[in-house]
Amino acid sequence: MLRGMRKASSNWVGKTIMAIVMGVLIISFGIWGIADIFRGFGQSTLAKVGHTEISLNEFRQIYTDRLQQIGRQFGRPLTPDQARAFGLDRQVLQQTIAEAALDEEARRLGLGQSDEQIRQVIMNDPNFKGVNGTFDPSRFQGLIRNFGYTEQRYVSEQRKVSLRRQITGTIGAGLEPAKAMIDVATRFQNEQRGIEFVRLDAAQAGQIDAPSPEALAAYFEDHKVQFRAPEYRKIAFVVISPEEIGKWSEVSDEDAKKLFDQRKDLFGTPEKRQIHQIVFPTVAEAQAARERLVGGTSFEDLGKERGLTASDVDLGLVTKSSLDPAVGDAAFALPAGEISQPIQGRLGTSIVKVDKIVPGVEADYAKVAPDIKRQIATERARVKVADLRDKMEDERGGGASVVDAAQKLGLTAVTIDAVDRSGRAPNGQPVADIPQGLDVVSQAFNTDVGVDNDPISFKGGYVWYDVLAITPSRDRNLDEVRDQVEARWRQDQIATKLKAKATEIVQKLEAGGKLADEAAAIGAKFEIATGFKRDDTPAGVPAAVVAAAFRTVKDGVGQTPVTGGAEVIVFRVTDVVDPTVDAASEPVKKLKDSLDRALTDEQVAAYVSKLQTDIGTSINQAAFAQVTGANQ
Known part of the structure; x- marks a missing residue:
């Protein structure tokens, strides 16, 4: 519209x-x-933190980005219902408000970050380094595009993150957990237990006769909501992304060889040198130091005199590009074992010595040709994406449907006749036609038939979609789901019988019986598991049993249903080992670091909560429900 x-x-x-x-x-x-x-909230405002307004569109973008990131980790899109069930909607809201409060505080304190500092932070990020270990602009652009960022937006976000860290880093400085806390946490984490157990399954449940028609009908009526048909939607979408368009592109060897020749150094392995370096404030100090080095003083001894550690002096194996340009030129012109003349660099005057030279390896075109062609195809596709995006928007602006617009532009639109909120077809199987990581289903369930929807950002491109029809949720009749109902009824019968059998065995054990004898009497396997901790998953022991064992005293017995009640495990705790605490051990040091972070997080959370109270925070619940789909 x-x-x-x-x-x-x-x-x-x-x-x-x-x-x-x-x-x-x-x-x-x-x-x-x-x-x-206009009273309290504008239609486009989701929350206010002090003088900062979080717009509805801004939060929608943040929330959509987060769900897409989690969807990529899960390997399938996360629906709004699932997100709310996990509490992700509230978590994202709380985080967004907390960040806004820190931004307000940074402005109040007058904190700042220069363009050069932000540039260095981004260029030093290992995620953006290419095959040669240096910042790769193409990789940077590709990665931030995949997460829905423009360069301007990403730089802006990094600037805010940096200022927030200045505040939170100060708050958390100097916090340390008490020794008593470390001792208790270590004992809790490293306590070990042993159990003997018996697994009861369908074999111990005995014969389950088929239900009578009346019993099945009554069961269905009591559990009808479990068999209800979900709402289905018919949707159509088209993907325009560099990856999709790149599949159609053919790159000649001539074009690939030309790029290879231009970037040959990047595709090969660069020469590396092991270098010792000391930086001096003046040329005179550097020259005097060189004379001592030539006379036999070692770099290590000279470094100690200046308060430097061995790692400060020995740079290790480095490439030329990782050094100050002037230092790199001089160091990579030296023969092994020779000490340089004073070198004027950006941070002072350096003296270097080359200890070892590892020659570079020239790239083989045949080995890298597929990657080069893929890179060229992707770059060409990006240009094509921008052109097709404009054309698609023109078609949509003229009233064309997604299918009609795609057909006119020579693109392939995908039509899914029926899909529920979880991404499944009426047969219960996941819809296979949706690209991995594409959150088109949840978006489609937040709109309606005939709505002109904004495109979704996806893998550096865009996805346009239409809702073509809606089939409302409805109650199924028994004949439609008879097999499912009977299977569920049988599962419940088995679970009931197994629980009764397990309770009977527990009572016998509490009266002095032996678990091995009870296992033999019912034809079940008697098993033992020893030396496991709270977070362990011993072979054949479900996590629910491990958790139950740590809630039970030594020689105590218990029962735990697993696999939805289809099995019940009866166990006895046979051993409890309380660990000793060695403060110098590596596990205790790691635990201390973890507690340090937890204390810092707690302190920062309290600080942010106080900030939000002091500067004032309000939330437009209706707008929040609109973005997260709670009012659907």
Whole structure:
């Protein structure tokens, strides 16, 4: 709708019509009042933190990005219902508000970060380094695009993150956990237990006769909601991304060889040198130091005199590009074992010595040709994506459906006849036509038939989608799901019998019986597991049994259902080993570091909570529900 309004108002006729429409809207506001729009919250404001407003669109972008990131980790899209079930909607809201509060505090304190400092942070990020170990602009652009960022937005976010860290780093400085806390946590984490156990399954449940028609019908009525057909939607979408378009591109060997020749150094392994270096404030000090080095003083001894450690002096095996340009030129011109003349660099005057030279390896075109062709195809596809995006928007602005627009532009649209919120078809199987990581289903369940939806950012490109039809959720009748109902009824019968059998065995054990004898009497296997900790998963022992064992005293017995009640495990705790605490051990040191972080997080959380209270925080719950799909 908005796209059509913008297009319509681009000429004088459209402008006249739009003026009339807006006049009518203004009159209607005069009659009905506009207090609900401008009192407290604007329609586009989701929350206020002090003087900072978090817009509805801004939070929608943040929330969508987060769900897509989690979806990529899970290997399938996360629906809004699933996100709310996990509490992700509230977590993202709380984090967004906390970040806004820290941004407000950074402004109040007058904190700043220069463009050069931000540039260094980004260039030193290992995620953006290429095969040669240096910052790769193409990799940087590709990665931030995959996460839905423009360069400007990413740099802006990094600047905010850096300022927030200045505040939180100060708050957490000097915090240390008490020795008693470390001792208790170590004992809790490293306590070991042993159990003997018996697994009861369908064999111990005995014969389960088929239910009578009346019993099955009654069971179905009591559990009808479990068999209800979900809402289904028919959707169509088209993907325009460098990856998709790159599949169609053919790159000649001539083009690939040309790029290889231009970037040969990047595709090969660069020469590396093991270098000792000391930096001096003046040329005179550097020259005096060189004379001592030539005379037999070692770099290590000279470094100690200047308060430097061995790692400060020995740079290790480094490439030329990782050094100050002037130092790199001089160091990579020296023969092994020779001490340089004073070198004027950006940070002072250096003396270097080359201890070892590892020659570089020239790249073989045949080995890297596929990667080069893929890179060229992707770069060409990016240009094509921008062109197709504009054309697609023009078609959509003219009222064309996704399918019609795709057909006109020679693209392939995908139509899914029926999909539920979890991404499954009516047969219960995941829909295979949706690319991994594409969150089109949850987006489709947040809109309606006939709505002109904004495109979704995806893998450096865009996805346009339409909802073509909606099949409402409904109650199924027994005949539609008879097999499922009978299977569920049988599972419940087995679970009931196994629980009764397990309770009987527990009572016998508490009266002095032996678990091995009880196992033999019912034809079950008697098993033992020893030396496991709380977080261990011993072979054949479900996590629920491990957790139950640590809730039970030595020689105590218990029962735990597993696999949805289809099995029940009866156990006895046979051993409890309380660990000794060695403060110098590596595990205890790691635990201390973990507690340090937890204390810092707790302190920062308290600080941010106080900030939010002091500067004032308010949330537009209706807007929040709209973004997260809670009002669907």
